[in-house]
Amino acid sequence: MNTDLSNIFVIFGGTGDLTYRKLIPALYNLHHENQLPEHFAVVSIGRRDKTSEQYRNELVDSVKQFSRFPFIEEAWKTLEDRIYYEQFDFSQDEGYYHLKEFLQQLDQKYQTNGNRIYYLAVAPEYFGFIAEKLKIHGLIENQRSWKRVVIEKPFGRDLQSARELNQQMIQVFTEENTYRIDHYLGKEMLQNIMVIRFANALFEPIWNHRYIDHIQISSSETVGVENRGGYYEKAGALRDMIQNHMLQLLTLTAMEPPINLKTESIRDEKVKVLRSIEEFTKETVIKNTVRGQYGPGKIKGKNVSGYREEERVSPTSTTETFAALKLHINNFRWSGVPFYIRTGKRMPSKSTEVIVQFKQLEHTLYFKEYKDYLMPNLLVIRIQPLEGVYLQFNAKQPGTKNHIVPVKMDFCQNCQVGSNSPEAYERLIYDVMKGDSTLFTRWDEVEYSWKLVDTIAEVWQNQPIVFPNYPSGTWGPKEADELLHRDRRRWWNVGEGELMKL
Numbered sequence: 001m002n003t004d005l006s007n008i009f010v011i012f013g014g015t016g017d018l019t020y021r022k023l024i025p026a027l028y029n030l031h032h033e034n035q036l037p038e039h040f041a042v043v044s045i046g047r048r049d050k051t052s053e054q055y056r057n058e059l060v061d062s063v064k065q066f067s068r069f070p071f072i073e074e075a076w077k078t079l080e081d082r083i084y085y086e087q088f089d090f091s092q093d094e095g096y097y098h099l100k101e102f103l104q105q106l107d108q109k110y111q112t113n114g115n116r117i118y119y120l121a122v123a124p125e126y127f128g129f130i131a132e133k134l135k136i137h138g139l140i141e142n143q144r145s146w147k148r149v150v151i152e153k154p155f156g157r158d159l160q161s162a163r164e165l166n167q168q169m170i171q172v173f174t175e176e177n178t179y180r181i182d183h184y185l186g187k188e189m190l191q192n193i194m195v196i197r198f199a200n201a202l203f204e205p206i207w208n209h210r211y212i213d214h215i216q217i218s219s220s221e222t223v224g225v226e227n228r229g230g231y232y233e234k235a236g237a238l239r240d241m242i243q244n245h246m247l248q249l250l251t252l253t254a255m256e257p258p259i260n261l262k263t264e265s266i267r268d269e270k271v272k273v274l275r276s277i278e279e280f281t282k283e284t285v286i287k288n289t290v291r292g293q294y295g296p297g298k299i300k301g302k303n304v305s306g307y308r309e310e311e312r313v314s315p316t317s318t319t320e321t322f323a324a325l326k327l328h329i330n331n332f333r334w335s336g337v338p339f340y341i342r343t344g345k346r347m348p349s350k351s352t353e354v355i356v357q358f359k360q361l362e363h364t365l366y367f368k369e370y371k372d373y374l375m376p377n378l379l380v381i382r383i384q385p386l387e388g389v390y391l392q393f394n395a396k397q398p399g400t401k402n403h404i405v406p407v408k409m410d411f412c413q414n415c416q417v418g419s420n421s422p423e424a425y426e427r428l429i430y431d432v433m434k435g436d437s438t439l440f441t442r443w444d445e446v447e448y449s450w451k452l453v454d455t456i457a458e459v460w461q462n463q464p465i466v467f468p469n470y471p472s473g474t475w476g477p478k479e480a481d482e483l484l485h486r487d488r489r490r491w492w493n494v495g496e497g498e499l500m501k502l
């Protein structure tokens with residue numbers, strides 16, 4: 001990690017949606033918290049014709065709409081003065097000559113010591129191309145400063161394309177200077193998973209196959225593909241969510257304690273989990289995976305259209321908007337414990353959580369009478385929108401009868417007034433400035449996750465499917481429920497407040 005945080009933050013894709021909704025608000029929030037280095041400037045690149053002044057004015061709306069802190073004129077003023085817009089087509093060489101000169105001038109003005117963060121907020125096909133141009137035009141040189149690149153997802157479309165992209169990138173940036181974003185890693189509660197597991201005598205000793213029946217990792221969204229049909233048609237839920245975010249949740253939940261808290265020690269343990277996942281075969285893909293696509297339906301009482309009616313989506317599309325799978329991790333800790341993973345769009349509520357269901361006791365005083373009613377102990381790590389930990393256990397209902405009911409201990413991190421968790425992008429951008437890549441994906445993580453996803457994608461591609469197979473506003477196709485029912489289990493739909501209703 002470096003102590004010199006001063007830098008120029010160069011955004012390729014400065015007029016795009018990600019910059020508008022995430023990057024600029026995150027920079028504003030960091031500024032609001034006094035976390036930006038004193039010697040700092042932003043250069044945003046786009047093709048649209050505008051001056052820096054016009055660009056800054058447009059960003060006011062982005063901050064007002066998407067930042068977690070209120071817009072404060074004076075605070076914004078001191079940040080916007082350091083934001084510049086550069087209009088150029090990054091596929092042409094001329095722009096890079098000018099960019100180099102301009103960055104050098106800003107180095108003088110802001111004393112940024114030649115340090116750069118190149119943030120590639122552009123379509124993935126340009127990642128390698130821009131990196132190469134930066135090298136050719138001498139924008140990476142200078143031994144006495146640091147140069148880092150941040151790459152947005154998706155990192156490839158499959159293993160082969162990811163490898164090709166990686167080859168291109170490593171010609172220019174070392175692995176150490178390459179920050180592959182998975183914004184889930186920046187979420188407060190993902191960072192908390194290790195703490196909950198490894199800092200509690202209550203949980204660590206029972207975090208294994210002896211006590212855990214199974215684990216569910218679930219991420220549901222109410223939104224559809226919105227205006228991203230062009231991208232999503234080529235991705236689908238498997239590539240868009242499972243390959244990255246869901247597998248990150250899995251590795252943090254299942255990993256062994258690292259030997260220390262250094263970046264590579266943590267990443268090593270995460271990779272071991274990916275390597276230990278039992279390989280899918282054609283038969284197990286058919287048996288243990290489910291895909292779905294939303295049809296028309298209702299979300300919160302409002303009629304919404306089906307995926308095939310969305311903008312830039314084929315009316316006969318076979319792209320999945322829902323994916324569920326059951327997998328096993330073949331190691332000592334997890335022997336025989338199934339992990340069920342599920343994600344989908346246009347579901348009844350927005351929520352992401354990891355649910356650990358503990359085994360029922362073999363012998364209990366209440367066993368005979370309450371055999372069919374006793375609820376399992378559940379530990380729910382709530383990632384979003386509520387952040388916290390929820391523990392469900394059994395207790396006697398007050399009264400003369402010996403009724404047993406499930407009760408909860410609910411620690412909600414973001415329920416109290418005043419608690420305002422930093423946005424994922426804030427944390428991640430700050431880490432890039434510090435040179436801490438712990439919360440970014442290492443290349444071998446990408447490689448192993450694509451291997452898993454490719455096997456599933458290949459089988460799916462060759463198996464006919466009738467879509468749409470779940471109405472918007474429901475919890476996905478019935479086959480996803482069957483995936484658990486046949487194991488005498490069920491999904492816990494936490495977002496619906498379902499746990500305590502039972």
Ligand SMILES: NC(=O)C1=CN([C@@H]2O[C@H](COP(=O)(O)OP(=O)(O)OC[C@H]3O[C@@H](n4cnc5c(N)ncnc54)[C@H](OP(=O)(O)O)[C@@H]3O)[C@@H](O)[C@H]2O)C=CC1
Nearest residue numbers: 013014015016017018046047048089090121122124152153
């Ligand atoms: N938006 C989101 O929520 C998320 C996005 N991502 C990823 O982030 C990246 C960016 O996404 P998003 O912001 O949505 O994309 P947009 O389509 O909104 O923006 C693309 C940007 O690239 C610029 N651009 C394209 N071609 C050129 C060119 N030849 N020269 C200069 N600039 C060019 C555009 O500039 P102009 O329009 O001025 O030509 C625009 O600023 C993608 O990789 C996406 O997958 C990842 C997670 C979430």
Ligand SMILES: O=C1O[C@H](COP(=O)(O)O)[C@@H](O)[C@H](O)[C@H]1O
Nearest residue numbers: 153183219221240241245352384
């Ligand atoms: O990366 C992506 O994530 C979002 C979901 O992110 P969240 O932070 O709102 O849970 C998803 O909508 C999008 O399709 C995907 O590309």
